[in-house]
Amino acid sequence: MTVTRKLMxxxxxxxxxxxxxxxxxxxxxxxxxxxxxxxxxxxxxxxVLDVTGSEEDIDxxxxxxxxxxxxxxxxxxGVSWDSARCTHCxxxxxxxxxxxxxxxxxxxxVVCFDASDCVECLACLENCPFGACSxxx
Amino acid sequence: MKxxxxxxxxxxxxxxxxxxxxxIIGYVEKKGLEAAAREVDVVTTATFGPMCSSxxxxxFGHSRPRIRMTQAWIDDVEAYCGIAAVDxxxxxxxxxxxxxxxxxYPGEFRFGGGHVIERLVRGEKLELxxxxxxxxxxxLRELRTTFDIGDLNQxxxxxxxxxxxxxxxxxxxxxxxxxxxxxxxKPNMQNLxxxxxxxxxxxxxxxxxxxxxxxxxVWLAGAHGHVYAEGTQHAPTCERGANDVPTEGAGTLxxxxxxxxxxxxxxxxxxxxxxxxxxxxGVGIPIPILSEAILRRxxxxxxxxxxxxxxxxxxxxxxxxxxxxxxxYEQLKRGEARVQGKTVEVGSLSSYPAALEIAHLLADEIRRxxxxxxxxxxxxxxxxxxxxxxxxxxx
Numbered sequence: 001m002t003v004t005r006k007l008m009x010x011x012x013x014x015x016x017x018x019x020x021x022x023x024x025x026x027x028x029x030x031x032x033x034x035x036x037x038x039x040x041x042x043x044x045x046x047x048v049l050d051v052t053g054s055e056e057d058i059d060x061x062x063x064x065x066x067x068x069x070x071x072x073x074x075x076x077x078g079v080s081w082d083s084a085r086c087t088h089c090x091x092x093x094x095x096x097x098x099x100x101x102x103x104x105x106x107x108x109x110v111v112c113f114d115a116s117d118c119v120e121c122l123a124c125l126e127n128c129p130f131g132a133c134s135x136x137x
Numbered sequence: 138m139k140x141x142x143x144x145x146x147x148x149x150x151x152x153x154x155x156x157x158x159x160x161i162i163g164y165v166e167k168k169g170l171e172a173a174a175r176e177v178d179v180v181t182t183a184t185f186g187p188m189c190s191s192x193x194x195x196x197f198g199h200s201r202p203r204i205r206m207t208q209a210w211i212d213d214v215e216a217y218c219g220i221a222a223v224d225x226x227x228x229x230x231x232x233x234x235x236x237x238x239x240x241x242y243p244g245e246f247r248f249g250g251g252h253v254i255e256r257l258v259r260g261e262k263l264e265l266x267x268x269x270x271x272x273x274x275x276x277l278r279e280l281r282t283t284f285d286i287g288d289l290n291q292x293x294x295x296x297x298x299x300x301x302x303x304x305x306x307x308x309x310x311x312x313x314x315x316x317x318x319x320x321x322x323k324p325n326m327q328n329l330x331x332x333x334x335x336x337x338x339x340x341x342x343x344x345x346x347x348x349x350x351x352x353x354x355v356w357l358a359g360a361h362g363h364v365y366a367e368g369t370q371h372a373p374t375c376e377r378g379a380n381d382v383p384t385e386g387a388g389t390l391x392x393x394x395x396x397x398x399x400x401x402x403x404x405x406x407x408x409x410x411x412x413x414x415x416x417x418x419g420v421g422i423p424i425p426i427l428s429e430a431i432l433r434r435x436x437x438x439x440x441x442x443x444x445x446x447x448x449x450x451x452x453x454x455x456x457x458x459x460x461x462x463x464x465x466y467e468q469l470k471r472g473e474a475r476v477q478g479k480t481v482e483v484g485s486l487s488s489y490p491a492a493l494e495i496a497h498l499l500a501d502e503i504r505r506x507x508x509x510x511x512x513x514x515x516x517x518x519x520x521x522x523x524x525x526x527x528x529x530x531x532x
Contacts (some may be wrong), residue, residue, distance in 0.1 A: 087185065087405060087417060087491055088488045088489070088490040088491060089186070089485055089486050089487060089491075090485040090486075090489075091484045091485060091486050092484070093472065093482070093483070093484045094327070094328035094329075094482035094483065094484040095321065095484070103472065106470075108489075108490055108493065109489040126321070126410050127321055127410070129407040129408055129415075129417070130406075130407065130408075131408065
């Protein structure tokens with residue numbers, strides 16, 4: 001059975017010159033969908049991606065990446081939404097392409113954020129008048 | 138028929154029947170207008186959204202030696218000093234000193250007057266920098282200090298224009314993105330932005346200003362304030378639909394209240410990329426149910442309120458008056474609306490959840506006997522319209 005998992009890779013300064021994504025695709029048979037990446041020599045870098053494949057292949061791929069001293073985080077999300085700052089105005093709604101930000105209840109019109117639907121396009125950061133959305137990077 | 142005195146007597150004895158402008162719709166449907174008008178004393182209305190015409194008068198008290206401030210900045214945002222020695226007026230849309238604005242388009246406008254006002258209400262420490270030319274009795278020429286709202290003698294919010302009765306729905310028919318005070322408008326009419334609480338909004342529940350007038354007590358961000366005048370651009374002579382509900386901007390209110398009594402949650406700095414800064418405010422206004430006619434108007438529903446869709450790429454800046462369509466708040470709140478045969482995504486700058494919370498907070502205060510109603514000292518004008526500014530050539 002294939003599953004999709006979202007991974008956040010953090011590179012230490014000037015680490016690994018190996019083409020990680022190529023290895024994940026070729027050696028572990030994973031399908032890769034990159035949301036955001038910043039890989040610059042001599043700087044901390046990151047790569048946020050979805051990997052699709054069997055649980056075993058994903059686990060092996062993650063082991064491989066960790067072996068390169070690259071930090072792999074599956075729990076954290078690159079974009080966060082601060083419910084205390086959100087006023088539930090709804091200005092973000094037409095700008096969120098995946099409806100990760102959406103109205104949870106049509107009667108009350110309360111806005112909610114489902115991080116698992118977020119593709120980190122960052123449109124919400126620019127469009128929230130109250131600064132409720134922020135990016136880890 | 139009830140009088141203000143009868144309603145206030147019931148409020149004082151904690152027996153007033155109070156419903157929100159949302160609850161009253163179903164209540165009247167169930168009980169009928171006549172019975173509901175006998176039972177219900179007050180309907181609470183509310184709105185929460187950016188209100189650019191906001192600001193506050195602050196009095197700092199006198200330093201030793203004294204200064205007559207001629208220029209002042211609070212957290213680097215300039216406050217107007219062309220009034221008495223240590224009084225200033227801080228406006229919501231004032232940019233921070235050295236903000237590049239739209240030099241690098243679109244500007245971010247992360248901090249300005251609205252944010253300073255929010256910090257003030259939240260009780261945070263702020264920095265004051267003041268300058269002066271110096272006079273015999275006010276010799277100090279420069280001053281830097283920190284303060285919070287508790288250090289001020291007065292911090293009085295004064296909003297010349299709040300609670301627009303109805304408002305434009307913005308869209309963009311051009312082929313480039315627009316950054317406006319109604320948010321980012323994507324090219325080729327991909328999105329609409331509205332800004333009204335619709336069926337909860339104060340002046341949509343009292344469309345002919347029968348109870349809301351100069352002197353009416355209001356709930357302004359948690360403080361008890363009042364309407365001090367008609368709002369700027371108050372234009373009651375406008376197109377009106379069924380039930381006398383305006384189908385465009387129309388009436389406005391000028392509000393004031395003591396900022397020391399306000400709650401930070403309902404006083405929020407606003408940043409609009411490419412446009413500037415502003416302040417979002419929460420307002421609640423009680424409507425006394427003096428008659429069946431007044432009650433009937435509070436049962437207005439989103440589906441009965443139409444707003445004009447305006448093209449902000451040409452018709453708005455050039456003031457052509459063209460309206461692309463009129464659509465109801467019920468349609469807008471579905472998240473998608475049909476305009477000129479096209480399905481368009483909808484966003485909003487007015488928070489319905491915040492407005493609903495305010496309507497309930499105000500209703501609770503009235504039920505507990507803590508908020509009495511006030512009879513207007515003078516009605517709002519009913520006959521004027523809005524004059525444009527003529528650009529005249531010098532002879």
